[in-house]
Structures are given as C-alpha cells and as structure tokens.
Amino acid sequence: MSIRKKFIVKKRDISDALAIMPELSEFDDQHSDLDYFIGACGFEERILGVPNKLIEFEISIKKGILLGTYETNPSDNKKRKKELLPKLKTLNKNIDYFDAESPEDTYKSISAMVKKTPPGEKLSIGIDISGSSATLIISTMLSLVRTDKDISLTIFYTTADEYHEPTEATREEPVSIWKPSDLRETGVIDVSANELAPGIQHDHLPSYVVALPSMFPARLQRGLSFLGIGTLSGADENVYWILPTTDDPKHQWRQSQVKTSLINMIYGTSDDETPQPTLPEEQWGHCDVLDYKGCLRLIMKQIEEHAGTNISVIHAGTKIQAIGVALALSARREVALIKARPQSFSAEHYSTGIGKTYAIKLDSLKIITRGLAAVGSLDIENN
Numbered sequence: 035m036s037i038r039k040k041f042i043v044k045k046r047d048i049s050d051a052l053a054i055m056p057e058l059s060e061f062d063d064q065h066s067d068l069d070y071f072i073g074a075c076g077f078e079e080r081i082l083g084v085p086n087k088l089i090e091f092e093i094s095i096k097k098g099i100l101l102g103t104y105e106t107n108p109s110d111n112k113k114r115k116k117e118l119l120p121k122l123k124t125l126n127k128n129i130d131y132f133d134a135e136s137p138e139d140t141y142k143s144i145s146a147m148v149k150k151t152p153p154g155e156k157l158s159i160g161i162d163i164s165g166s167s168a169t170l171i172i173s174t175m176l177s178l179v180r181t182d183k184d185i186s187l188t189i190f191y192t193t194a195d196e197y198h199e200p201t202e203a204t205r206e207e208p209v210s211i212w213k214p215s216d217l218r219e220t221g222v223i224d225v226s227a228n229e230l231a232p233g234i235q236h237d238h239l240p241s242y243v244v245a246l247p248s249m250f251p252a253r254l255q256r257g258l259s260f261l262g263i264g265t266l267s268g269a270d271e272n273v274y275w276i277l278p279t280t281d282d283p284k285h286q287w288r289q290s291q292v293k294t295s296l297i298n299m300i301y302g303t304s305d306d307e308t309p310q311p312t313l314p315e316e317q318w319g320h321c322d323v324l325d326y327k328g329c330l331r332l333i334m335k336q337i338e339e340h341a342g343t344n345i346s347v348i349h350a351g352t353k354i355q356a357i358g359v360a361l362a363l364s365a366r367r368e369v370a371l372i373k374a375r376p377q378s379f380s381a382e383h384y385s386t387g388i389g390k391t392y393a394i395k396l397d398s399l400k401i402i403t404r405g406l407a408a409v410g411s412l413d414i415e416n417n
Contacts (some may be wrong), residue, residue, distance in 0.1 A: 049331075051402070051406045060392055067158065077379070078385050080165065081118060096126070099129045107381050161187070163189060164191055176360060179364040218383055228373045234367070236344060246347075278321070278352060293313075345366075365409065
C-alpha cells in the first residue's frame, strides 16, 4: 500500500489577488509611451491635466485617441473641448468619438480600436478618468476586459484644485435644504442596468445591494427604487453602504455630509431634540476616496457573503472607487450594475483649476482579472 502524500487545501482569498495590484501614486516622467489613449470631453478644467503631463514628460500616443462625449451640459463641454483638442492633437491627430453614457457604444468603439492590433501583440493603453462619469469609467474597464487582449493599462486621475463648497451657513445642514446654487447636479434620468453588467437575477431570490453614496442622494434613491427597495423600508437591511473617508482636512466635512444625507434618506430628518439614527452596525464599511483596492475588497467580501441573493451595485461614489467597482464586476458577472445620470450638472459650481495627477499602472489587466475571478476557488498544495 503506497503512502499518500500529505497535502493542504487552501481557499484563494481576496488578499492574494490584491497583493499584485499597485497603489495609486503621483504621475511622474518614468511612465512609458502609450498605444492608445481613452478620455472624455467633460466641462471641468482638470481634464487638461493629463494631456499637459503627457506633453511635459514627452510621452507619446502612438496609434490613436478615443474620446467619450456627453449630451448633458453641451455648451459647457464644447467650450472645454476647444482647449482640450489642440493639446491632444499634439500627441496624436487620430481622434475618434463615442457616446460616453452608452455602455454599448463604449464597448463597440473600444473593441473596434483593439481589433486593429494583430493577435498576440500586447497593447499599452491609458485611460483618463478625470472628467469621466462612473458609467464611462466602469464601462471602459469592462470593455477592455471583454476584449481578452493582453493589455498594460495605465489609469490617470487629476484632481481639481478647488471643489465647490456651499456657504458656511449650509455646509453642516442637510443637502435637502441647501440653496439651488449650492447643488452640483439636478434631476435624474436613464435609470437602468448597465448593458455590460446586467448580472444574473433570479425571481425566487431576494435582492441585496452594495451602494456607494454621495452627498446628493437622488440618483441613489432612484437606483434603489428601480430594484424594488424602498429607502424607508428595506434599505437598512438589504443594502451594504460603503462610505467615503479622507485624510484631507479640507474635505472631511464632505464625508460627514454623505453620512448625514444617507441617514436622512433612510430614516427621514429628525428634529434637534431627537437623536440622529445610526446605520446598522453590520451594514456599512468605509474606504478612502482614493483607495480602489479597499473598495474592491469590501465589494468582493459582500458578494461572497451574499451568494444566495440577487446582488446589484449602485455607484455614486468617487472616480477612483469606480475602478474598484469595475474590477469586482469583471470577476463576478452574476452581479448587476445599476446606472443613473443627472439631467444636468452645475458646471459653474462644480470645480475649478487643475490639481495633482495620479496614476495606477496595471502591467497586465488580464492577469489581474483572472486572479480576481479565482477568489473563492480551492488550491491544493503538497505538504
């Protein structure tokens, strides 16, 4: 009788996948040339930040540029486009456009772009999320993953120099009573599942949502209603909230305002004599506004713990956190993404100036997404 070899069975953890992912770091001149560049024609001045850096560091775009365009705030976008295009054309004159709010058009345009490269050739692609909506960011990431191409991906992000703040009298008050001039977005349209992440929904299973809120709750509220979850009944039990944090003292009031806005949305506003309700202890977590890996960890954990539900994600959080959402959705296609966009933005009250530019360099998007897809599987190791 032969002696059986001892072995150890280990379950792959999210930490294993995160270990090979880089941190967000300040963009410097050590980055290499790009084959393609994907960006957006938004209205914020900071969309000029990455092109400025590429020109400064003499980083070339060898094959072409793809720009998403928006139907909201067309006149504001057109004004900024006049500044953006000359800079981009110094990098590459081959510029094509697509509908930034259409996941389907995003996929078709990116797929057509990638197909121009011969099979087996690795691509170097840069995406600038500085002026992109969450829908565009996540759709772009999912489109690149679906091409199944070997891609070295650099994600660029430029902050604004200044973000709009309400008057001191309203900063601590609920958003619901702010003056119209202090609101950065109005109205909600196009509430639906993202075509690139429709999920797998079963009639006999309950709904469970992972939500990243902002201080303006309208889109989030409409997204929950789309899923049949009422904000005054069910949101406290069937939703896991990922709240933003920051070490920047200038913006810490925002994280407090997000929590206040969320609690008021769920429980209603309370008078001065009634203590403010709190979120259920096990139904929320937090991560930094610039921490895509922390966001990814929280979402993957919730997906694993609620496998017997119809899981959906609603993202109204930060642009960097949207990268974490996209990577989680690329690994768990049974999860749906709910999108909703404002009717318009208050361009003059949104942001001003160009701040720091950061980058995330993913040497192989394919290896990273395969590692995430393997989370939860078993490895057998000889002892």
